[in-house]
Amino acid sequence: xxxxxxxxxxxxxxxxxxxxxxxxxxxxxxxxxxxxxxxxxxxxxxxxxxxxxxxxxxxxxxxxxxxxxxxxxxxxxxxxxxxxxxxxxxxxxxxxxxxxxxxxxxxxxxxxxxxxxxxxxxxxxxxxxxxxxxxxxxxxxxxxxxxxxxxxxxxxxxxxxxxxxxxxxxxxxxxxxxxxxxxxxxxxxxxxxxxxxxxxxxxxxxxxxxxxxxxxxxxxxxxxxxxxxxxxxxxxxxxxxxxxxxxxxxxxxxxxxxxxxxxxxxxxxxxxxxxxxxxxxxxxxxxxxxxxxxxxxxxxxxxxxxxxxxxxxxxxxxxxxxxxxxxxxxxxxxxxxxxxxxxxxxxxxxxxxxxxxxxxxxxxxxxxxxxxxxxxxxxxxxxxxxxxxxxxxxxxxxxxxxxxxxxxxxxxxxxxxxxxxxxxxxxxxxxxxxxxxxxxxxxxxxxxxxxx
Ligand code: ZN
Numbered sequence: 299x300x301x302x303x304x305x306x307x308x309x310x311x312x313x314x315x316x317x318x319x320x321x322x323x324x325x326x327x328x329x330x331x332x333x334x335x336x337x338x339x340x341x342x343x344x345x346x347x348x349x350x351x352x353x354x355x356x357x358x359x360x361x362x363x364x365x366x367x368x369x370x371x372x373x374x375x376x377x378x379x380x381x382x383x384x385x386x387x388x389x390x391x392x393x394x395x396x397x398x399x400x401x402x403x404x405x406x407x408x409x410x411x412x413x414x415x416x417x418x419x420x421x422x423x424x425x426x427x428x429x430x431x432x433x434x435x436x437x438x439x440x441x442x443x444x445x446x447x448x449x450x451x452x453x454x455x456x457x458x459x460x461x462x463x464x465x466x467x468x469x470x471x472x473x474x475x476x477x478x479x480x481x482x483x484x485x486x487x488x489x490x491x492x493x494x495x496x497x498x499x500x501x502x503x504x505x506x507x508x509x510x511x512x513x514x515x516x517x518x519x520x521x522x523x524x525x526x527x528x529x530x531x532x533x534x535x536x537x538x539x540x541x542x543x544x545x546x547x548x549x550x551x552x553x554x555x556x557x558x559x560x561x562x563x564x565x566x567x568x569x570x571x572x573x574x575x576x577x578x579x580x581x582x583x584x585x586x587x588x589x590x591x592x593x594x595x596x597x598x599x600x601x602x603x604x605x606x607x608x609x610x611x612x613x614x615x616x617x618x619x620x621x622x623x624x625x626x627x628x629x630x631x632x633x634x635x636x637x638x639x640x641x642x643x644x645x646x647x648x649x650x651x652x653x654x655x656x657x658x659x660x661x662x663x664x665x666x667x668x669x670x671x672x673x674x675x676x677x678x679x680x681x682x683x684x685x686x687x688x689x690x691x692x693x694x695x696x697x698x699x700x701x702x703x704x705x706x707x708x709x710x711x712x713x714x715x716x717x718x719x720x721x722x723x724x725x726x727x728x729x730x731x732x733x734x735x736x737x738x739x740x741x742x743x744x745x746x747x748x749x750x
Pocket of ligand 1: 361362363421529565617618
């Protein structure tokens with residue numbers, strides 16, 4: 299099956315080559331660029347008229363907690379910084395079930411696809427007696443929705459009685475965690491180019507797992523050649539916690555547990571000093587920049603340009619939907635532009651830079667060289683936006699308009715050569731039924747805390 303995405307209004311090829319007259323999709327990959335006035339070299343089966351569309355590579359989300367879509371704008375967690383915010387929500391999250399993980403994953407992935415996101419990574423670290431099979435539930439859900447996925451087997455092992463932040467009913471035994479990490483990788487991880495599902499290992503944060511677990515998980519990940527992910531340097535409270543508990547700053551802690559390496563990407567990465575940024579870049583660590591979450595919790599500003607200048611891959615993440623509180627990747631691109639301009643000035647942060655961050659930068663974080671750009675041979679993951687909404691009236695540069703005017707809904711989305719969204723609607727998913735089911739489960743979860 300060959301499809302010509304013909305004559306786009308604008309196309310984002312990162313300034314490389316000429317595809318003014320579109321691109322050709324052959325099966326699952328991009329096979330050809332068509333220059334201005336040209337036509338495909340060989341016959342095509344389908345012509346998609348993109349003359350009203352801005353075409354970009356599918357956006358790649360590098361950090362999320364899908365289950366948190368069940369606790370958006372929760373009254374007890376409003377207007378709080380990270381630690382008190384977490385402490386308010388842990389007792390609610392302790393009521394999580396496998397079914398809730400399944401349905402919240404479906405809903406978050408649907409929301410992401412509709413916003414132009416084609417690959418998403420979730421950080422699931424919350425396992426209770428009733429959500430022991432959360433990984434199986436997530437895998438089933440991402441397959442049903444059809445998004446390209448990185449599912450991370452997260453973990454928490456240090457509860458309040460051992461000086462950690464989470465309550466005891468949300469932490470697991472470390473041997474059990476390691477065994478499950480091993481089995482999830484063996485069951486689901488596909489390392490091949492074009493992979494639709496990869497597994498990464500992701501102990502939650504310095505204040506919820508032990509040093510031993512960090513070391514052992516890294517060892518296991520390296521045996522299986524899977525990526526490592528965790529939260530780091532998100533807040534000043536975390537730095538204080540590390541100084542007090544480990545007698546070192548978060549980055550020294552990372553180095554001490556053998557995580558200063560190119561197979562690691564970190565969520566947030568805000569509180570790093572110059573010499574630490576140099577170290578991170580030298581090691582090739584990736585950073586998932588989560589601008590909305592950082593603003594919502596008032597955490598701080600990630601030093602994106604210094605990180606990039608030192609060699610770090612910087613991608614974008616929407617973060618969990620209890621600290622965002624939405625999962626819209628296109629809106630997140632705009633938030634990154636605004637937050638970073640506040641820090642560096644308008645002339646140093648362009649719309650092309652933030653779009654690159656959310657595509658190529660994110661792909662690098664996830665260790666993928668087959669997604670994140672509209673290049674020949676890459677996976678055919680595309681997001682197409684129409685500029686026919688009121689907010690775009692009078693716009694000059696179509697690509698800039700996408701970011702500056704605040705696009706939030708893709709018209710069409712393709713994953714691995716298959717249309718998943720057309721006319722702003724998800725194909726093959728009954729969204730109304732899904733929304734209804736999700737609302738019921740969210741209500742059940744938020745009420746469950748009263749009965750524990
Ligand atoms: Zn997070």
